[in-house]
Amino acid sequence: MTENKIESVENELVENFALFDTWDEKYEYIIDLGKKLDQLPQEYKTAERKIKGCQSSVWLVSELKEGLVHFTADSDSVIVKGLVSLLIKVLSEKTPDVILNANLDFMSKIGLMQHLAQTRSNGLLAMVKQMKLDAMAYKSQQV
Amino acid sequence: MALDTLLLYDIDKIRKDFPILNERINGKPLVYFDNAATTQKPASVILALKSYYETMNANIHRGIHSLAEKATAEYELTREKVREFINSPASDLIIFTRGVTESVNLVAQSYGRAFLKAGDEVIISTMEHHSNIVPWQMICNEKGAILKVIPINDAGELLMDEYDTLLSSRTKIVSVVHVSNALGTINPVKEIIAKAHEVGAVVMIDGAQAASHSYIDVQDLDADFYALSGHKFYGPTGIGVLYGKRELLDKMPPYMGGGEMIKEVSFAKTTYNDLPYKFEAGTPNIADTIALRKGIEYMEAIGFEAIAEHEHVLLAHATNMLTSFPDVKIIGTANQKVSVCSFTIEGVHPQDIGIILDSEGIAIRTGHHCTQPLMDRFGIPGTARASFALYNTKEEVDQLGKGIEKVLRMAK
Numbered sequence: 001m002t003e004n005k006i007e008s009v010e011n012e013l014v015e016n017f018a019l020f021d022t023w024d025e026k027y028e029y030i031i032d033l034g035k036k037l038d039q040l041p042q043e044y045k046t047a048e049r050k051i052k053g054c055q056s057s058v059w060l061v062s063e064l065k066e067g068l069v070h071f072t073a074d075s076d077s078v079i080v081k082g083l084v085s086l087l088i089k090v091l092s093e094k095t096p097d098v099i100l101n102a103n104l105d106f107m108s109k110i111g112l113m114q115h116l117a118q119t120r121s122n123g124l125l126a127m128v129k130q131m132k133l134d135a136m137a138y139k140s141q142q143v
Numbered sequence: 144m145a146l147d148t149l150l151l152y153d154i155d156k157i158r159k160d161f162p163i164l165n166e167r168i169n170g171k172p173l174v175y176f177d178n179a180a181t182t183q184k185p186a187s188v189i190l191a192l193k194s195y196y197e198t199m200n201a202n203i204h205r206g207i208h209s210l211a212e213k214a215t216a217e218y219e220l221t222r223e224k225v226r227e228f229i230n231s232p233a234s235d236l237i238i239f240t241r242g243v244t245e246s247v248n249l250v251a252q253s254y255g256r257a258f259l260k261a262g263d264e265v266i267i268s269t270m271e272h273h274s275n276i277v278p279w280q281m282i283c284n285e286k287g288a289i290l291k292v293i294p295i296n297d298a299g300e301l302l303m304d305e306y307d308t309l310l311s312s313r314t315k316i317v318s319v320v321h322v323s324n325a326l327g328t329i330n331p332v333k334e335i336i337a338k339a340h341e342v343g344a345v346v347m348i349d350g351a352q353a354a355s356h357s358y359i360d361v362q363d364l365d366a367d368f369y370a371l372s373g374h375k376f377y378g379p380t381g382i383g384v385l386y387g388k389r390e391l392l393d394k395m396p397p398y399m400g401g402g403e404m405i406k407e408v409s410f411a412k413t414t415y416n417d418l419p420y421k422f423e424a425g426t427p428n429i430a431d432t433i434a435l436r437k438g439i440e441y442m443e444a445i446g447f448e449a450i451a452e453h454e455h456v457l458l459a460h461a462t463n464m465l466t467s468f469p470d471v472k473i474i475g476t477a478n479q480k481v482s483v484c485s486f487t488i489e490g491v492h493p494q495d496i497g498i499i500l501d502s503e504g505i506a507i508r509t510g511h512h513c514t515q516p517l518m519d520r521f522g523i524p525g526t527a528r529a530s531f532a533l534y535n536t537k538e539e540v541d542q543l544g545k546g547i548e549k550v551l552r553m554a555k
Contacts, residue, residue: 023169023502024502024553027498027499027502027553028553031553031554055493055494055509055510055525056492056494056495056524057524075492076492076524077492077494077495078491078492078495078554079494079495079498079499079554080492080494080495
């Protein structure tokens with residue numbers, strides 16, 4: 001897994017979003033992604049897995065398989081679920097190093113940061129932070 | 144036509160007084176329904192802020208020069224206007240604070256710390272804002288006093304029978320909200336106060352949500368303390384009020400020490416200033432205090448009956464609109480309520496409602512509204528809340544209806 005791989009996924013997302021003329025279409029796409037994301041089994045929705053900083057509940061689960069971090073997530077907000085699914089598309093099944101070094105330019109390129117109000121952006125940043133923290137924990141286990 | 148000659152009023156004319164209502168949000172005209180969080184400001188309030196800094200900025204009360212005297216006079220005019228607004232018997236019982244939060248903390252930390260003892264009881268209600276919960280928890284923990292909570296029914300009304308059973312000779316303070324920010328319920332505060340007085344307790348009323356909707360008469364209510372936040376009734380942020388009865392304020396120790404609140408200071412002993420200055424340490428929020436008067440005058444010019452009637456029409460229209468959707472549930476259906484509609488949509492998180500409505504230029508509040516125990520009571524994480532003010536229109540409520548259709552289309 002290389003840095004380029006992450007960038008190609010990011011570029012694909014940026015291109016997909018560029019197809020939409022209106023914010024309604026972008027939201028519809030995000031919501032659609034959210035609806036498609038698998039639901040987490042109820043037993044995973046614990047307080048420890050809940051990400052703080054979001055108005056809605058977001059649960060993030062990660063595991064290390066053969067050197068790659070696999071992320072799954074769920075939320076009671078379908079928009080937040082769509083947003084977290086974007087992050088999963090980009091960051092899941094990558095090495096801890098790739099995750100830690102990802103600068104996630106795509107979020108600003110598709111206008112996510114500008115168009116989501118501060119509290120919502122904070123939630124998104126909290127998700128990124130948690131994904132990177134998980135990656136860091138796996139990295140330290142590997143050493 | 145002068146404003147005060149209108150019965151119900153010319154809404155187009157009113158809307159022109161609020162510059163922000165011309166804003167477009169996400170390409171759509173702003174529909175501002177987050178009035179319970181803060182109301183928008185009329186041009187007269189905005190102008191007062193500007194002209195204070197342009198024509199009379201000076202530190203008040205001690206200055207000997209003309210500017211200081213002018214600023215002091217304007218500042219004290221607001222105190223007199225607030226006195227009249229809430230029918231306080233005297234203007235020196237009006238203490239300026241930053242808002243209800245500071246007012247509650249002042250009473251808890253000054254009156255509570257001086258007079259609460261271990262085993263005493265403080266009564267609040269299930270529908271309190273965190274600002275009327277946490278200050279009491281803090282002082283109760285410190286003093287070994289016990290916090291008791293008046294429960295509510297499913298409509299969001301206080302259970303007055305339960306209140307009766309909570310009251311006893313151990314009750315020292317009752318602190319309840321006049322109008323619920325999350326539900327819109329108007330509480331029977333006059334009755335609450337009378338019953339507390341029978342057991343010798345003092346009563347604090349959080350009037351944050353009441354002031355924009357109705358007359359307040361602290362003497363008729365017989366309130367011991369009454370708190371206001373200026374920004375909730377067309378004034379600036381950062382300025383609020385604590386009213387207190389003289390015999391209580393007189394025996395309370397100062398809350399903060401500093402300039403302005405003293406008579407004489409030596410390193411051996413300090414004597415404190417008279418009311419209200421005893422509780423106004425430091426240079427106050429002069430500009431916002433001066434502009435607050437313009438906000439009150441704006442409401443007075445329209446007339447409180449006309450405002451209440453207008454908001455009642457909006458509330459009825461919104462309630463009808465919301466109940467027409469089978470998936471929408473209104474949270475807070477009290478018999479007596481102000482123009483606040485909290486609602487949930489089956490299967491849709493409140494945050495998604497807020498985001499999708501925002502894309503239509505409609506500003507509502509979503510979440511727990513700083514009333515987490517109340518949300519727990521209803522077993523929900525939060526609600527979407529639309530709250531209406533004197534400048535809102537039925538057409539805007541219809542826009543909200545269309546917005547909800549979009550929410551259902553996209554997020555269900």
